[in-house]
Amino acid sequence: MDEFVKAELEDAGVNVDETLRRFMNNEALMIKFLKKFVDDENMKQLRTLIADKKYQEVLPVAHTLKGVCGNLGFVKLYELFSRMCQDCRSEQYENLDDMFAQTEEDYAKVVEAIKKI
Template structure:
């Protein structure tokens, strides 16, 4: 992985060195997992569940997305999704979680763009 690639990913909130440490230094595995993230449907499921006021489904999708972000050291996106998970936990604050969705969506778009550029 080039320094430019690392810089682009880091700029989007992905802590590349931390992710590599978690993956025993395997750049190939990190690149494969980042590619899989581009196919991840949890944000889409979260968006639909929030639009349809399905708090439990939204919680599940957000919790799964949070785990993926954590494993890939996507710190900015993980922090935003973590806020959403806490808002949806238990009986949850659905309206507050819905209000946070645009910020989560934008952070996810930035991460996806950086990954697409890095893997092309």
């Protein structure tokens, strides 16, 4: 992987070395899955749920994104989705809008970094 791209991914909160290890050092396979993330529809669905204030429906989508982000080494996003899941489980929805705004920022950084691969 190009060092510039690796640095951009790391700046966006991606643990590239750990993710590559998860993919058994198969860089091509890792890149394939990173690029699939860009086309994943879960973030779009979550955006709609938050905008429509359907907070009771957020948990399964946030949980899916948490798992994907954890597997792909998106440390910042994983932490945000983890907190979102915790809040939804305890039915504490008052911070979801602000948390989602931060998630959108970090998500955009990750997607932009991936698009440079």
